Amino acid sequence: MARPHLPLNAIRAFEAAARHLSFTQAAIELCVTQAAVSHQVKVLEERLNVKLFKRLPRGLMITPEGEALLPTVNQAFDRMSEALSRLEGGQVREVLSLGVVGTFAVGWLLPRLADFQQQHPFVEIRLSTNNNRVDIAAEGLDYAIRFGDGAWHGVDAAPLFEAPLTPLCIPALAETLCTPENLSGHTLLRSYRANEWSNWFAAAGMAQPANLIKGIVFDSSIAMMEAALQGVGVALAPPLMFSRHLASGAIQQPFSCFISEGGYWLTRLKSRAPTPAMDAFQGWMLQRVEAESLRIAK
Template identity: 65%
Template sequence: MTRPYLPLNALRAFEASARHLSFTRAADELNVTQAAVSYQVKLLEERLGVALFKRLPRGLMITAEGEALLPVMRESFDRMADMLERLEGGKVRDILNIGAVGTFAVGWLLPRLARFQAGHPLIEVRLSTHNNRVDMTLEGLDYAIRFGDGAWHGLEAQRLFDAPLSPLCTPRLAQSLEAPADLIRHTLLRSYRENEWTHWFTAAGVSRPPARTHGVTFDSSLAMMEAAVQGVGVALAPPRMFARQLSSAQVVQPFDIHAALGSYWLTRLKSRPPSGAMEAFEAWLFDEVRLAYGHEA
């Protein structure tokens, strides 16, 4: 059975009209007349044999049939746009969607990413950040880089390196710190993960660590570090992720004592076979880890 021919202009007119619920605003977007949009939609309705809109005195109301068609049109146009973008310049470019913990993205990945792009000019990296909570399926991610113990259901996880925590604060605040126990007198900044300071005080040999900290809790280590730079308190964060702030002396590490509570991991869905772009990124990423830390990671 031959399927009916559906003109692209009519499909585009429907999709724009459905988003705006207005032929006039759809016409403005498509740079045509309102009459042309109305005609194209009417043509599509006649081809399909169903009404896609109810015409109202002020605007449009989409029908059940239109509601069913709209998400299919949106996905189709998005896929066409992606493919045309990949073909731009006469060469097929691969899209690589990566989600990364904000601290890792800003403090470690971004300073190195230009090297990957230079070596793989036909792979376009699309980077999003998260606070360690991510739905790879919903967000359409090829890889997610996160912090933890590597145990995530349905995911294949490869350890990148440890990121032990240590106090970081302004040089001025550090002048008042002679021993780890002195930190108890200051505002202690921490992430949403509980008991991090308790673990650190135990590692530091403080016999009576505070039962609980009374500082500020952050959902992002980046925000926590900004607070530390501004002198709000002492952050407990991985120095490896804040090398720039340490090298510029915005913050210092008053004690060479660490609490190891997890590692950074490269994760992907077990149901997602790696593409060529994914394999290239994975190989590059682990080369960078070896270059930075050797066998210490």
């Protein structure tokens, strides 16, 4: 079935005139005369049998009919622009929608993402962060990187690495922490996973201190570490995700005792057929993780 003829020049003239509320300014943008823009808008009005603008002594006022048409026109031009940009350079660009737990995004992925983009320039990543609560289907994600045990219903989960937890704090607090028992005198910053501090104290060979229940609860390790940086208390967090803070000396790790409460996983819906962009990202992720793991092991 043949598509109806679309007056593209007239639609473009309407969009520019609606944005500027001026035939003159639209004409300057489109490199045509003011009369040409006015004529094209009139063509579209006659085609639709409605008035799109009220002509005023100084400029234009868009009519309710024009207001109703404008969002659809803008969306169509945006989609065409996006499609054309993906073809620039002679290669089709693919969008990869990626949801990432915030701690992993800031602490591991972002410092390495330029390497992926250099190797796979055809992939355009759209990154959203979360606090480990994510709905891949509802959010339209290709992949989600999350923390846990890998047992999520309806998804394929590829293990990346574990991120063991240990107390982290500013140097002034670290100086007061000679033994785990010294923690009982400090505010203990906690995540929403309630048993982490209890498990760490058990691994350190001591009973849970009474002040544990008084600690501040965070839904994000990034926010928890910010509180630790401000001297609010001692965070139980993965050093691997805060290596820059440790390297700069802003944060210190007073103890060598760790606990593992899970790991980071690259997940996708089992019903989602992998695209070339998805294959490229998974291959890069797993290769990068393996290479860094081998370097640490040496």
